[in-house]
Amino acid sequence: MSKTATLEINGQKHEFPLITGTENEVAIDIKTLRGATGGVTTIDPGYKNTGSCESGITFLNGEEGILRYRGYAIEDLADKADFLEVAYLLIFGELPTKVELEKFHADIKEESVVDDDIKKILDAFPKAAHPMGVLSSLTSALTAFNPSSVNVDSEEDMYKTVVKIMGKFPVLVAWAMRKKSGLPLNYGDDSLGYVENILKMMFGKPNGEYTQNKILVNALDKLLILHADHEQNCSTSTVRIVGSSHAGLFASLSAGISALWGPLHGGANQAVLEMLEAIKEDGGDTKKFMAKAKDKADPFRLMGFGHRVYKNFDPRAKIIKVAADEVLSDLGIEDPVLDIAKGLASEALSDEYFVKRKLYPNVDFYSGIIYRAMGIPVEMFTVMFALGRLPGWIAQWKEMRARKEPIGRPRQIYIGENHREFKTIDNR
Numbered sequence: 001m002s003k004t005a006t007l008e009i010n011g012q013k014h015e016f017p018l019i020t021g022t023e024n025e026v027a028i029d030i031k032t033l034r035g036a037t038g039g040v041t042t043i044d045p046g047y048k049n050t051g052s053c054e055s056g057i058t059f060l061n062g063e064e065g066i067l068r069y070r071g072y073a074i075e076d077l078a079d080k081a082d083f084l085e086v087a088y089l090l091i092f093g094e095l096p097t098k099v100e101l102e103k104f105h106a107d108i109k110e111e112s113v114v115d116d117d118i119k120k121i122l123d124a125f126p127k128a129a130h131p132m133g134v135l136s137s138l139t140s141a142l143t144a145f146n147p148s149s150v151n152v153d154s155e156e157d158m159y160k161t162v163v164k165i166m167g168k169f170p171v172l173v174a175w176a177m178r179k180k181s182g183l184p185l186n187y188g189d190d191s192l193g194y195v196e197n198i199l200k201m202m203f204g205k206p207n208g209e210y211t212q213n214k215i216l217v218n219a220l221d222k223l224l225i226l227h228a229d230h231e232q233n234c235s236t237s238t239v240r241i242v243g244s245s246h247a248g249l250f251a252s253l254s255a256g257i258s259a260l261w262g263p264l265h266g267g268a269n270q271a272v273l274e275m276l277e278a279i280k281e282d283g284g285d286t287k288k289f290m291a292k293a294k295d296k297a298d299p300f301r302l303m304g305f306g307h308r309v310y311k312n313f314d315p316r317a318k319i320i321k322v323a324a325d326e327v328l329s330d331l332g333i334e335d336p337v338l339d340i341a342k343g344l345a346s347e348a349l350s351d352e353y354f355v356k357r358k359l360y361p362n363v364d365f366y367s368g369i370i371y372r373a374m375g376i377p378v379e380m381f382t383v384m385f386a387l388g389r390l391p392g393w394i395a396q397w398k399e400m401r402a403r404k405e406p407i408g409r410p411r412q413i414y415i416g417e418n419h420r421e422f423k424t425i426d427n428r
């Protein structure tokens, strides 16, 4: 294969190097484009054809439905590792030894207390506030309580900042939920595993012992692993671009949480459950909703279907579908919404509209069903996604810093008015 790409503009030829990744993906390196061409730029709304960085964290092949973290298949990680091991792998690049994992966990526990004054901020939110807004605000507020977290050039402060957020984020998640359900705010239990502790913080009642349910611990562990990273998606790109201005980690993560909130991204898991409930309320006619999804005059979309990168089955959806069946049968739950989901999926997978556009169920299609079975309120679903995505965001932010990436600042093509004479207010 040629090592350069040639671009001809107004009869002048310009050569640009081709970059090949370790999985043989090829990119045209246009870093010198504007200089070489006298200011010609590229335009690519939604960055559908634009690589924003070189990254060694996550590989995904949307055509073949492959997802790997640091070279390890998602299927192996979901089956054989736990969430904290995967977090370590993403953030530090290698699977931890027992000693490394124990130290990482001990450092996290050491930092897992949130300043009690944060409760006052939480207190000021109305009970009806969406927990994603609450989480984004509290994550940003952590900077004020941990000023050294903005010392982005200090490796030591940054390690501390990483273990701080790994420790404090689950507390904020639990508090966002407890505020809504009217439960008193609590702290974790250092004697528990990372995921067990999350469950206890979320569900523990003030008037009794919390009993761990192995099925729920395993299901949550798996869900968090499946959500842990997904290369340059909307929220991750947000975290990297905010961090590229040398803003601190907590501020960058807070922006990422806001990006994740939207229904086209992480908010889809809440939207899926609401859609399935609406179909059930409407009498369960999946064909009617399939027709709405295909009608271009109707804004309705089949939530949980389609993906910017996967043009095949989302490998995470395959694993989650099996987990959803297991959790529901282990817990003895019969959920009519799961039957509607299965009906929709099988209709869509054989429908010409969906087949032609390569629209398959994505990770969010089944995750809400498990969260619901676990007793997690619908508005918390996207928060659970954020909890899983945390190590991915940290790893991507850390990589962006280590590679000394320049500040993110895209160009535009201006299509507004040309120069106009200013008229004073009396003359308009």
Ligand code: CMC
Residues within 6 Å of the ligand: 230, 233, 263, 264, 265, 266, 268, 293, 294, 300, 301, 302, 303, 304, 305, 306, 307, 308, 309, 357, 359, 362, 363, 364
């Ligand atoms: N239902 C009906 N039609 C759809 C859907 C859908 N869910 N998704 C895409 N299409 C159609 C779309 O109308 C377009 O049709 P046409 O070519 O006739 O104009 C075609 O498929 C391509 O869609 P697109 O919007 O150009 O594709 P995109 O890559 O910009 O969008 C997406 C990807 C995920 C935003 C979109 O598929 C969608 O809105 N899905 C529903 C929301 C959802 O489930 N989001 C979760 C994504 S996975 C979790 C995550 O990583 O955040």
